[in-house]
Amino acid sequence: MxxxxxxxxxxxxxxxxxxxxxxxxxxxxxxxxxxxxxxxxxxxxxxxxxxxxxxxxxxxxxxxxxxxxxxxxxxxxxxxxxxxxxxxxxxxxxxxxxxxxKIALGLEEQVRPILSAITKGRAAQVERTAVDLARATPGAFWPALALGEVWLALGKAATGPLEMARSVDPDHPRGKLALARAYLALGKVGRAEALLDQNAPGHAVALARLYRDIARPEAAVALLRDSKAKGVSVELALSLAACGESDAALKAADRAVSQGADKAALYRQVAYGLESAGDVAGAERALDAVLAVRATAPLLTHRAQLDQSAGDMAAAEARLAEAIAADPTHGEAFRAYANGRKVAADDPVFAQLQSALDRPDLRKPDRARLHFAAAKAAWDQKRDGDVFTHLTTANRLMAESYPYSFDADLAQARLLVGDASVVDGVRRDGPDAPVIFVTGLPRSGTTLVETILAAHPLAQAGGEMPFLSRALVPAMEALRDGTAQPDLFAAAGRRYLRAARRRAGDGVIVDKAISTFSRIGHTLAALPGANIVLVRRDPRDTGLSLYRNMFPEGLHRYAYDLTAMGRYIRLHEAVADFWHQRYPDRVHLIEYEALTQDPEPQIRALLEAVGLPWDGACLAPEAASRRIQTLSFAQARQPIGTASIAGWQKFETELQPLLDALEYQVDLTPDG
The missing domain is CATH 1.25.40.10 (Tetratricopeptide repeat domain)
Incomplete structure (x- = not known):
């Protein structure tokens, strides 16, 4: 103009x-x-x-x-x-x-082939078409919506085109649903919830997922229980599982299967949900129901890992042998087997592992897992020269699949410590329940400390629970929008406590949530009665142990590169030190080496710091009978010892990139 x-x-x-x-x-x-x-x-x-x-x-x-x-x-x-x-x-x-x-309007019929391709899993093939159509018809609803849905399917940021589509037609149900999904991908649950109408097509399912994502599965169940909308049975089954209601969850899953859902995939998802909610018996029942008719390697391996967490190694090994027989290339079965025992040179599974590695048709995920298993076998057989040969390949394959950005982690860390003055001022209206969070780097001794606390008769350990980070999402979103609302932090505390008690039971809850180290101020704002135990170990030993292990998909990506790992370890220490200095009376630091070399005084100081009376059972945590659902399930069942101290020295040459990166100095100031 x-x-x-x-x-x-x-x-x-x-x-x-x-x-x-x-x-x-x-x-x-x-x-x-x-x-x-x-x-x-x-x-x-x-x-x-x-x-x-x-x-x-x-x-x-x-x-x-x-x-x-x-x-x-x-x-x-x-x-x-x-x-x-x-x-x-x-x-x-x-x-x-x-x-x-000759004006192009960007009509619905023009984008139908694009939307159809998305539903068939071919979003990448139509991305260029969607981009070109959106550019040719700026301001048109359907092309903008189609491009946004393509980017959603590809895991890309999609708010731009979807917000544009909504500016054209603010009330279109599909447009609102797609934009809500884009907001959810960014953690903007408040904005997403405002767009969703439980009576609109597809919205009830999306709203239920939102509730599950922020530790409100009960709200999801209430929303879906009487709904007749398409796809509800699957989501209802998963929401019931998240509530630990195994009978109702399996009944809903059966209904979903009768409507066309894949039984093996759904039952396994239900099993994961029940396991997370603390109903491990229900998870086992879900897996057993599928295994009775379809004994696939992934299902057998999952079931065996539940046996391992319960300490039933014989049952686990039998199932893993069956899994390997069903699929001799299934890397996770070999990795689980190696993690559960010392692998001797004459072990038949070791021979099968070597044969599997020689196959040229392996998928990358399986090859990575096989190399992790082979590294563990080399470690057990004291073939030190082969350990890093396998670890280098395994970690390279994982790094290729899950790229890591230290700068992104640094930016997030600066943002979180920058919240300190705000969360300090939040009124403490949350539940004053005695919760103990055990945090630190993975492989730093957090499972040992959790197991020591779990041996106390007043404590109930829930393992590494995901509930606090989920429950905090609305409060964190408000914080990012410039407001720290006390009621949102208090609500997060209540949601967390409900989920944690469902999983761990009554008593003093022990939660080994690794991510707590970065949000200690936020945690105390939500749960004023909480105590934090920060575990620290020689970073060289921690680094070696990290490099020897594989983590759930997408988590701890820094662990697959020695240089990235060294820098991240220093970042972790800087953030943890920041919160420790800010809350010295609420954060108790315990050194792994001191704990293992002279346990009793360290354990006495630990119990005093978290408000538990002395109990001698904590000196022999290996005697406690409980599930251990971490990579340390085998080690945690051994007496406290020093065998893992200074193990890095044997691989000093191979670890040189880590040692060099540990010289990195972290600056947490916003413009650092």
Missing amino acids: TLQSPDPTRQFQDGLARFRAGRVAEARALFEALLKTHPNAPDPLFHLGRCLVAEGDRKGAMAAFQTALKGKPSDGPIWRALHGLLKGPAKAKLERQAAKA
């Missing part, structure tokens, strides 16, 4: 900037003021119409677009904006007029 003076131009640009920033009312006022001096100017009219659409004034928006179109009859965005508001015969008439004027 060309205006007669610089001032109107600046006014127009200011209106655009405010609209893009979401300050719609301010933008509308600027465009209305501009139109008083430049009546019927097409560009201000067009953007006024967009403001009116965002405010729900469809009639006013149509009038603005129609007047704008008279001034710019060949302007595609105006045609498309008007088309998005019309219905019935008026819409059909505009489509005929657009075809005659």
Whole structure:
């Protein structure tokens, strides 16, 4: 648009900037003021119409677009904006007029092949088509929606096109659903929830997933229990599983299978949910029900890992042998077998492992797991020269599959410690329950400390529970939006406690959530009665142990590269030290080496710090009967000892990249 003076131009640009920033009312006022001096100017009219659409004034928006179109009859965005508001015969008439004027409207039929490809798992193949169509039809609803859904399917940031689509048609159910999914991917649960209407197609399922993601599975069940919407049975089964209701979850899963869901895949998901909720017997029942009719290697391996966590190594080995027989290339079965015992050179499974590694048709995930298993076997057989040969390959394959960015972790760490003054000021209205969080780097001794505490008759260990990070999501979102709301932190504490008690039972809860180290201030804002135990170990031994192990998909990505690992270890220490110094009376530091070399004084100090009376059972944690659902399930059943101290020295040459990276100095200041 060309205006007669610089001032109107600046006014127009200011209106655009405010609209893009979401300050719609301010933008509308600027465009209305501009139109008083430049009546019927097409560009201000067009953007006024967009403001009116965002405010729900469809009639006013149509009038603005129609007047704008008279001034710019060949302007595609105006045609498309008007088309998005019309219905019935008026819409059909505009489509005929657009075809005659050779204006591309970006109609629904143009994107149907793209949307169909997404449902068939071929989003990557149609991405270029979606991009080209969106560029050719700026301001059109359907092309923007299709591009957003393609990017959602590919795991890319999709809010840009989806927010644009919603600006054209704010009430379209599919557009709102897609944008809600994009917000959820960014952790913006408040924005997502505001878009979802449980009565709209597909929205109930998305809303239930949202509730599960923030540790509110009970709300998901209440939403879905009487729903007749498509796809509800699957989500209801998973939500019931997250509540630990195994009978009801399996009944819903059966209903979903009768409606076409894959039984093996669904039952395994249900098993994971029940296991997380603390109903391990229900998880075993779910897996056994599928294994009775379909004994696949992944299912057998999963079932064997439950046996390992319970300490039944004989049953685990029998199932793993069956899994390997069913699929001699299934790397996870070999890795689980090696983690559960010392692998002798004459072990038949070792021979099978060597044969599997020689196969040229291995999938990358299986090859990585096989090399981790082979490294463990070499370690057990004291073939030190072969240990890093296998570890280097295994970790390289994992790093290729899960790229890592230290800069992203550093930025997140700076953001979290930057919250300190805000969370310090949050009113402590959360539950004052005695929760003990054991945190530190993976492989630093956190499982040993958790097991020591779990041996106390007043304590109940839940393992590495995911509930606090989930429960905190709404509070963290508000914090990022510039407000720290006490009620959200208190609500997070209550949700966490409900989920943790369901899994761990009554008593003093012990939670080995590794991620707690970075959010100690936030944790204490949600749970004022909590105590934090920070475990620290020689970083060289920790680094070696990290490099020897594989973690759940996508987690601890730094562990697959020695240089990245060294820098991350220093970052972890800097963040943990920050919170320790800020809350010295709430964070108890325990050194792994001191604990294993002279346990009793360290354990006495530990119990005093967390408010538990002395009990001699804590000196022999290996005698306690409980499930251990971490990589340390075997070690934690051994007496406290020093065998793992200074093990890094044997591999000093191979670990040199780690040793060099440990010289890195971390700066947590925002502009550091």
